[in-house]
Amino acid sequence: MGTTEIRKVGVVGLGTMGAGIAQVCVQAGVETVGREISAELGEKAREKIAHFLGRAVEKERMTAKERDAALGRLALTTEIADFADCDLVIEAAFEDIAVKHELFEALDATVREDAILATNTSALSVTQIAAASRKPERVVGMHFFNPAPLMPLVEIVRAQRTSEEVVDAAYAFAQRVGKEPIRCNDTPGFVVNRILIPLLNDCVRVLDEAGVSVEDLDKAMRFGAGWPMGPTALLDLVGIDVHVHASEAIWSGLREPRMAPPPRLKAMADAGLLGRKTGRGFFEYDD
Ligand code: CAA
Numbered sequence: 001m002g003t004t005e006i007r008k009v010g011v012v013g014l015g016t017m018g019a020g021i022a023q024v025c026v027q028a029g030v031e032t033v034g035r036e037i038s039a040e041l042g043e044k045a046r047e048k049i050a051h052f053l054g055r056a057v058e059k060e061r062m063t064a065k066e067r068d069a070a071l072g073r074l075a076l077t078t079e080i081a082d083f084a085d086c087d088l089v090i091e092a093a094f095e096d097i098a099v100k101h102e103l104f105e106a107l108d109a110t111v112r113e114d115a116i117l118a119t120n121t122s123a124l125s126v127t128q129i130a131a132a133s134r135k136p137e138r139v140v141g142m143h144f145f146n147p148a149p150l151m152p153l154v155e156i157v158r159a160q161r162t163s164e165e166v167v168d169a170a171y172a173f174a175q176r177v178g179k180e181p182i183r184c185n186d187t188p189g190f191v192v193n194r195i196l197i198p199l200l201n202d203c204v205r206v207l208d209e210a211g212v213s214v215e216d217l218d219k220a221m222r223f224g225a226g227w228p229m230g231p232t233a234l235l236d237l238v239g240i241d242v243h244v245h246a247s248e249a250i251w252s253g254l255r256e257p258r259m260a261p262p263p264r265l266k267a268m269a270d271a272g273l274l275g276r277k278t279g280r281g282f283f284e285y286d287d
Contacts, residue, residue, distance in 0.1 A: 006116075006173050007031065010082075010089035012103055014045030016239075016277070017120055018092035020148025023049045026073040027149070028177035033075040033082055042076035049074065052149065080106045087112075088173060090142055091129075092120040095245055100124065101132040108133050116166055118142040122193055122242075123249035126159035126186045136161040140170045143190055144179075146238055152180040159186045188253030189246070197247050198258040203231035205262050214282050232282035235265070236275030244269045 008031045011022045018034065022045070025032040036042040053070055056062040062070075075082075080103075083089050089107055093099055100119065107117055117139045119129050130139035141157025154174040158167050167183060174181035184191050207217055218230020227234075235243055244261045251259035268274075268281065275281030 006087040006169070006176075008033070008086045008088075010035065010086035010111075012080075012083075012089060012091040012107075013093035014042060014076075015092065016146060017144060017148060018090075019045040019048050020146070021090055021092055021120065021144055022074060023052060023149045024144075024177050024179070026070045027053070029073070030177065031073050031075075033077055033086065035077050035080065035082065037078060039076070039078060042078065046071070046074060046076060080110050083107065083110050084112075086115060088116045088118060088170075090118045090120055095121060095123045095242075095249075097124055097128060100129045104129060104132040104139070108135070114138075116140065116169055118170055120144055122190075123246040125188075125253075126157045127161070130159045130161060137163040138166050140166050141186065141190070142170050142174065145192070152178075153192065154179045154181045155190045155192065156181050156183050157186050157190055158183060189250040189259075193246060193250065197243070197250055198256070200231050200235060200243065201247060201258060201260070201262055201265075204235075204264055207232075208264070236281035236283055236285075238275070239277055240265055240274045240281055241269045 009025050011018050011032060011034045014022060014034045014036045022032050022034045034042060034045060036045065050071055053062065053067040057064050057067050089111060091100065091103055093103055104117065117133060119126055119141055120143055121129060121141065122143055126139065126141040130136035133139050139159060140162045141155065141159065143155040143157060145151035145153050156167055156171045156174065171181045171183060182191065188194065189197060203217060206212065207214065214232050218232055221227045222230050244265050247259060247261040272278055273281050276285050279285050
């Protein structure tokens with residue numbers, strides 16, 4: 001297991017993360033099949049990938065021929081059965097343990113014995129997800145960061161029963177597609193979110209405590225701490241709902257008050273002010 005060369009990759013779920021991961025794979029020359037629950041959602045993801053590759057052509061970072069070849073490597077499906085010949089399947093579906101369990105059972109019944117099953121979860125335990133598989137040794141976390149095509153890091157998460165061979169194969173694959181992987185244990189938030197989520201929560205608390213505007217808070221962290229983007233702009237990019245969910249999951253694992261989402265973020269999530277994807281969060285967007 002895990003020694004097979006990864007020739008074909010499956011991606012389950014083509015939302016922001018899944019579409020980004022599929023883009024990374026096809027750009028790196030890997031045949032990829034992406035699965036969405038409807039053909040329309042699949043097509044929307046393909047259009048998004050085509051848009052970003054088109055921008056790369058406009059900026060002369062890629063030729064039109066390379067873009068067409070990359071898009072040609074992307075197949076779309078609505079059927080899990082189409083993952084039968086994949087060497088690696090990366091799950092990037094909704095962050096709900098019941099959804100993940102159903103998917104991993106279906107994947108288990110579909111893929112070859114030596115295929116690797118990875119999850120891009122950021123909020124759930126990889127060990128708990130792997131428990132739905134008859135072969136938890138082949139289940140590993142591959143946690144990409146948003147936006148996946150731009151962020152170099154991939155956390156390779158070793159769950160309780162993941163084999164070292166599978167960890168190594170996932171690590172090597174991440175390197176092959178141009179990423180900078182690290183290895184870590186399956187603890188709440190892994191490495192980056194364990195640090196970044198309470199930090200972003202603190203930033204939101206400081207908004208009220210320090211009587212600073214949203215714009216000035218972002219300015220403070222960009223120009224005083226060298227962040228590439230301000231904390232509220234980052235929360236809008238990640239999605240307020242995604243952040244609140246991940247924050248609650250880390251809080252339930254560690255029970256440290258800083259891990260819990262501030263009421264202001266929960267209220268935004270309840271009000272549908274989710275950031276870029278709904279056109280309004282801390283800021284307004286028209287794209
Ligand atoms: N999404 C966005 N842009 C993409 C893209 C994609 N999927 N694929 C390609 N691109 C291209 C765009 O087309 C764009 O070029 P154009 O403007 O010409 O169209 C280019 O990449 C990005 O250009 P920018 O000028 O916006 O790039 P930048 O230099 O400002 O950097 C950034 C953007 C990389 C997002 C940077 O601001 C950054 O590093 N921000 C921090 C992001 C971060 O911390 N992410 C982690 C979030 S936490 C997380 O993800 C964990 C979790 O589990 C929730």
